[in-house]
Amino acid sequence: MTTSGAQQPLIRVLYDESREDFGRPDRPRPVRVYLWEPDQVPAGPAPLVVVSHGTGGSGSGMEWLARPLRGAGFRVAALDHHGNNFVDGYEPEGFLHVWERPRDVTFALDTLARERPLGPVGVAGFSLGGYTAAALAGARVDPRIMRAVLTGAVPVPEIPEFPGVLEALRKKYPPDGASRGVPDTAAAADLTDPRVRAVFQVAPAVGGFVTPESLAAVRIPVDIRWGGADTVTPFEADTAPYLRHIPTATGSSAGPDVRHDDFFAPQPADPEVRFRVGEEAAAFFLRHLGRSASAV
Numbered sequence: 001m002t003t004s005g006a007q008q009p010l011i012r013v014l015y016d017e018s019r020e021d022f023g024r025p026d027r028p029r030p031v032r033v034y035l036w037e038p039d040q041v042p043a044g045p046a047p048l049v050v051v052s053h054g055t056g057g058s059g060s061g062m063e064w065l066a067r068p069l070r071g072a073g074f075r076v077a078a079l080d081h082h083g084n085n086f087v088d089g090y091e092p093e094g095f096l097h098v099w100e101r102p103r104d105v106t107f108a109l110d111t112l113a114r115e116r117p118l119g120p121v122g123v124a125g126f127s128l129g130g131y132t133a134a135a136l137a138g139a140r141v142d143p144r145i146m147r148a149v150l151t152g153a154v155p156v157p158e159i160p161e162f163p164g165v166l167e168a169l170r171k172k173y174p175p176d177g178a179s180r181g182v183p184d185t186a187a188a189a190d191l192t193d194p195r196v197r198a199v200f201q202v203a204p205a206v207g208g209f210v211t212p213e214s215l216a217a218v219r220i221p222v223d224i225r226w227g228g229a230d231t232v233t234p235f236e237a238d239t240a241p242y243l244r245h246i247p248t249a250t251g252s253s254a255g256p257d258v259r260h261d262d263f264f265a266p267q268p269a270d271p272e273v274r275f276r277v278g279e280e281a282a283a284f285f286l287r288h289l290g291r292s293a294s295a296v
Contacts, residue, residue, distance in 0.1 A: 007036060007037075007039070007067075007070065009034040009035055009036045009060075009066070009076075009078070010034075010035045010036075011032065011033070011034055011035075012032070012033045012035065013030050013031070013032050013033075014030070014031045014032075014033060014107070014108065014111050015027075015028040015029065015030055015031070016028055016029040016030075016031060016103075016104075016107045019100070019103070021082065022082060022083045022091035022093045022094060023083075023089075023091055029082050029100075029104075030080075030082055030088070031079060031080070031081075031082065031104045031107055031108055032059065032079065032080035032085070032087065032088075033059070033077050033078070033079055033080075033108055034059040034060055034062075034066075034077070034078040034079075034080075035075070035076070035077050036066050036069075036070045036075070036076040036077075036078075037070065037075055038070050038073045038074060038075055039070050039071050039073075040073065042073065042119075044119070045116070045117045045118060045119035046073060046074060046075040046119050047073070047074050047075070047119040047120045047121070047122070047285065047289040047290060047291065048074065048075045048076070048077065048112070048118055048119055048120070048121050048122070049069050049074045049075070049076050049077075049121075049122045049123065049124055049285055049289075050076075050077050050078075050079065050105050050108065050109065050121065050122070050123045050124070051065050051066060051069075051076060051077070051078040051079070051123075051124050051125065051129070052078075052079060052081070052101060052105065052123065052124070052125035052126070052128075052129030052130075052132040052133060053078065053079070053080070053081065053085065053125075053126060053127075053128075053129050054126045054127030054128050054129055054203075054205075054263075054264065055084060055095060055127055055128045055159065055161060055205070056084060056085070056086055056090065056095075056159075056160075056161030056162065057085065057086065057126070057127075057129075057264060058080050058085045058086055058087050059078030059079050059080050059085075060078070060080075060087065061264060062078045062126070063078075064263075064274040064275070064278050065078075065124055065126075065202075065277075065278050065281060066078060067278065068275075068278040068279050068281065068282040069124075069278070069281065069282050069285065071282070072282040072283075072285070072286055072291065073286075073291040074282070074285060074289075074291075075119070077108060077112065079104055079105065079108060081094065081100070081101045081104055081132075082094060082100075082104070083095070084101070084128070086161075090161065090162050092162065092165045092166070092168040092169035092172060093169065095159055095161075095162050095165050096149075096150060096156075096165060096166070096169060097186075098128065098131060098132075098141065098206060098209075099135070099141055099186060099187055099189060099191065101128070101129075101131075101132040101135070102132050102135040102136050102191040102193070103191065104132075105123060105132065105136055105193065106136070106191070106193045109121065109193065109195060118195065119289075120197050120289040120290060121193075121195045121196050121197060121289075122196065122197060122198040122199065122200065122285045122288065122289050123136050123137075123196050123198075123199050123200075124199070124200040124201075124202070124281055124285075125199075125200075125201060125202065125204070126202040126203060126263055126264075127202070127203050127204065127205045127232070127233060127260070127263075128205045128206065129202075130201035130202060130203065130204025130205060130224075130233075130242075131204055131205050131206040131207075131209075131210070133199045133200070133201055133204075134199060134201060134204065134210070134215075134218070134222070134242060134246075135191045135192075135210075136191060136192065136193045136196045136199070137192065137196060137199050137218045137219075137220050137222065137246075138190070138192045138214055138215075138217050138218045138219075139210045139211075139214050139215055139218065139242075140188050140189070140190060140191075140210060140211050140214035141187045141188060141206070141209050141210055141211075142187075142188070142209060142210065142211045143187040143188040145208075145209050146187045146209060147187070149209075150166065150169070152166065188211075196220065197220055197221075197288060197289060198220055198221045198222075198223075198284065198285060198288035198289060199220065199221070199222045199223075200222075200223050200224075200225075200281045200284050200285065201222065201223070201224045201225070201239075201242060201251075202224075202225050202226075202254075202263060202277055202281075203225070203226050203227055203230055203232075203233050203238075203239070203260055203263060204224065204226075204233060204238060204239055204242055205232075205233045205238050206238065207233075207237065207238040207239060207240065207241035207242050208237050208238065208241060210241065210242075212241065212245045215241065215242060215245035215246045216245050216246070216247060218246045218247070218248060218249075219247075219248060220248060221248050221250075221284075221287075221288045222242070222246050222248055222249040222250070223249070223250050223251060223280075223281075223284045224239060224242060224243055224249060224250070224251030224252075225251060225252065225253070225254045225277050225280065226239040226251070226253055226254060227253070227254050227255065227258030227259055227260060227262060227263075227273075228253050228254075228255060228256035228257060228258055229256065229257050229258055229259045230258065230259055230260045231259070231260065232259075232260035232261075233260060239251070254273050254276065254277055255270055255273060257269065257270060258270050258273050262274075263277075
């Protein structure tokens with residue numbers, strides 16, 4: 001496996017004309033893409049891994065995953081999910097309408113595929129990005145649970161990046177309030193993208209909101225890492241549903257003392273965890289996607 005140094009991504013902002021900007025409904029939905037090429041120029045289309053950030057994060061903060069992937073011969077595209085990234089600011093739908101995130105990945109893949117042939121495709125995601133990756137493999141949100149959360153029947157988990165997110169959604173869409181935009185057809189849509197051949201989840205979120213039936217139908221390889229001291233996406237509530245119900249899933253703890261913020265904090269309690277997990281992600285995708293000809 002090739003090691004890699006600093007490489008600045010190509011940054012592009014794409015616009016999905018089929019969806020609205022949460023803050024400006026008269027504008028199309030933006031999808032920012034941070035694109036890294038493999039460290040060695042391939043003879044043909046390089047395998048591509050799309051990376052989805054966690055709640056309130058940014059694709060620009062996922063370089064710890066991009067570095068080992070491009071060093072192993074992958075092209076990497078990390079996204080900024082609209083309304084849920086710190087670059088552009090937050091909108092309540094960006095945190096609560098989670099099903100929009102997988103659609104960002106499919107839109108980005110469609111755009112990249114029009115420009116040049118895609119190699120085999122995988123998706124890696126951290127936290128809410130872990131759900132995003134699983135949704136592209138077939139995981140579906142249970143609309144009954146989601147509606148209960150958005151209408152207040154079930155308490156909304158605390159979101160440090162956006163306190164009072166449910167109240168903000170209600171104020172934005174009176175009189176429908178939190179129920180606006182949550183028909184069964186939206187929340188429970190099948191967001192599978194058949195181009196995605198493998199999924200790698202890191203401390204995945206929303207495990208308790210997806211249906212076991214949809215997870216049981218996943219057929220592509222899925223590998224999962226979690227922190228033993230994670231109180232944001234605890235194992236039993238968030239990781240275990242993916243691990244137990246996806247028949248192709250494998251996984252292991254990243255360490256008994258690893259916390260959720262060790263994957264993004266400037267001073268993590270375990271400074272090596274991102275390196276370890278990044279290398280494990282690269283090895284997983286090499287097994288299931290192969291490598292570019294120049295990286296052999």
